[in-house]
Amino acid sequence: MIAAFVIVAAQIVTGVQQGGPPRDARPPSQTGTAVIRGRVFAADTGRPLRRARITVSAPELGTDSRQISTSPDGKYEIKDLPAGRYTVTVARSGYLTLRYGQRRPLEQGKPLQVLDRQLVDNVDFTLPRMSLITGRVFDEANEPVSAVQVMAMRTVYFEGRRRLVPAAGFVQTDDAGQYRLLNLNPGTYYVSAQLRETWTVTEGGAPQTLGYATTYFAGTTTATDARRVTVGVGQEASNTDFALIPGRAATITGTAFDSRGTPLVGQSVSLGQESRGPNLNFMFSSNSGSVGADGTFTIKNVAPGEYKLAVGGAIDKGPIKIQERAAVPIVVNGVDVDNVSLVTSQGWNASGQVVVESSSGQPPAFTRVRVQGRLMQPELDPRLPPNADNGRVKDDGTFGVTGLFGPALLRATTPDNLVLKAILHNGRDITDVPVEMRSGEELSQVQVILTDRMTTVSGQLTDANGAPISDGTVIVFADDAQKWMENSRFVRSARPDQEGRYQMKGLPPGEYLAVAVDYVQDGMWNDPEYLDSIRRHAQRFSLGESDARTVGLKITAVDAP
Structure with a gap:
């Protein structure tokens, strides 16, 4: 179990709940009467931090977010906020970026519930210093090498399997072969180094071209043999030195x-x-x-x-x-x-119509709806030039998606008041079925059905004695393991607000399992093995169309992954 490294608190001082105006399909940025304020401190010294950047976002703010920086005494105050559930993030150079409610490395943040005319005070953050890994890179003759690209990597479930992905941006060694990997969360990493340089030597009277293979600390070309590097909060793992491994260069024809x-x-x-990952991609x-x-x-x-x-x-x-x-x-x-x-291929295309089932009877607004194809074999993605209109839904609800290569899942991104109900092609449900067409072919007459009649799962988190608690993470996932896939519609997570209440909307109807755990890394629920390990602790429930279910949960003791 990873120890907690930050405490974030919020206290409601005053407030009266009032109703707000109804939201439309694309809510504009609203102005309200609520206030969020607090202070930001350094975890290592306890001193206030100036110039820390506070960012708040919520559906009620539309596509806009509000930002402000802390004063010399570490204070901030954001006014004129509409009622809503807010994501609050704080960032400062030299420190780890944190979200409200985050207590441990790579944990999901919590929503901050704000009512109309409410002052939410003492939303304080204690920022830990960033961790770092430093060292030198040498050649096979123990000479320092400059311009080597060095990267910290960690193991996550991504694109259908556990793999190494970038943990932060890459750096280059200087003329002394030194590197500094910054902005790292406490945890365990692999360090890789690449140098795209070749040279020619003479062996047995014949010229031979050599180059350096991708090398992992402490001097191996395979990740399975690499030595892991562990850093604590604000710690530096120094002297992480290793030598690049040369190998014969090849010719590709x-x-x-x-x-x-x-x-x-x-x-x-x-x-x-x-190098691809959930949040970073380098070529x-x-x-x-x-x-x-x-x-x-x-x-x-x-x-x-x-x-x-x-x-x-x-x-x-x-x-x-x-x-x-x-x-x-x-x-x-x-x-x-x-x-x-x-x-070469132009890929295949998909086109059709978006239909909105609206309980209000109001005409749909498609300005925030886009249809996309999620490639199932991203390693074959040739990356066609970007097209800003690709997948954009027109005012009449029609759309076209181009440049799909190999099997792909069709998906729709929607505003918060709509959810994907189904995707049909000639009456066949292809919502969760990968589709593949030949180059130049088009999957036409696709019907994408959105609805505002969405399901709601909510509840109160309690401890073993039944007392409300405001920490932990709730994971809801389908009882059918066939639906456990990366970014599945049938798997959701949520953290409780400051009162211990959680809420998630838009799960498809079906049979579900719900678990509340003390700590889990963000995105760990994408791994089917993790879901299988916690299902024995789960509470079962059913969701019908438009159902609102209350599922009270107690924190379950589960080993941290």
């Missing part, structure tokens, strides 16, 4: 054609290394090769590592040019990679 079988003459086949460019008249390409001097090959081009389709792309992941381990085939 293959062919690149468009969807009509025409060589992509003159187009560049790019080679890149990608580092490497070598490239030009496509010849016969469609062949060659990329030389590729250091060992995992890469993505990508190429793009355009084909004429009547008076317009259609952009096409292709991508494929490859692994280089010192052996030449031959016969790589790249065939």
Whole structure:
């Protein structure tokens, strides 16, 4: 179990609850009569922190948030707020960013319930110093190496499995080989280093090109053999030194054609290394090769590592040019990679109509609705140029989604007063079914049904003696394990407000399990293994369409993941 590292408190001083105006499909930023105020302190010294940035957001504020900085004595006050459930975040250079109610590393924040004409005082934050990892990177001759890209990584469930993802931005070593990885939460990390540089040596009278493989502390090319680095609150893990491991550079050869079988003459086949995570995504460019008249390409001097090959081009389709792309992941381990085939595609498209089932009878506003395709094989995403109108819903409810590659789940992003009910194609429910079409084909006449008749699950958290408590995290998930997937509609989490009440809206009808745990890292509920480990502690309940269920929960002792 990870120890608590911050205490955040809120005290209601005065207030009278009053009704507010009804919300429409796109609530504008409202002005109210409530006030949030408090102070920000440094956890290590107890002194007030000036220039800490406070940000509050809520559905009632629309797409706008309110920001203010603390005074020299660490005080802040945000006025004229409408009633609502607020997310409050504080950030300050040199310290960890915290959300209201967050007590431990990577924990989800809590909502702050604010009533009309209410002064919510003593919303205080105690910011811990950021943790950091420092060290030096050397070559195989123990000489310091500059311009090495160093990254802290951690293990999370992402894209269908547990994997290493970036924990923060990357840094580069200086001329002494030194690096400093900042803004780290306390926890356990892996440190990786990459240098895209090759050189030639003579072995046995023949030239040989070498390069550095992606290397993990303390000197290994495989993450499973890497040594983990643990840092506490505000601690520095210094002397995290290691040497890069050289390996034979390879040559990649293959062919690149468009969807009509025409060589992509003159187009560049790019080679890149990608580091993806739930909140960070980095693409580092490497070598490239030009496509010849016969469609062949060659990329030389590729250091060992995992890469993505990508190429793009355009084909004429009547008076317009259609952009096409292709991508494929490859692994280089010192052996030449031959016969790589790249065939570009425009991807497949989806189009249809968004329908809103409204209990108010008011005409729907689609300005905040967008239909998207969630790719099930993101490693094959060739990343077409962005299109700001892709998936945007027009005033008449029609939409078009382009550039989908491989199987994809169709999803709709909605304002807070609407929820996705179903996605139908020719009467077939494809809401939670990946769909795949051939290149250039279109899945037309898709019906996306949204509704404002959403379910509500709420309740009070209590301790073992039945006394209300305001800490913990509630996880609600489908009884059917087949619905446990990343970002599933059937899995939700919520933290209680300052009175210990939690609420979640928009779960689809079905059979559910509910558990309240003392601590869980944000996003851990995406891992089916974690859900399976807590289901024996769960309380079962059913949700019908538009149901409002009250589920009281006691905190369950579950080992922290």
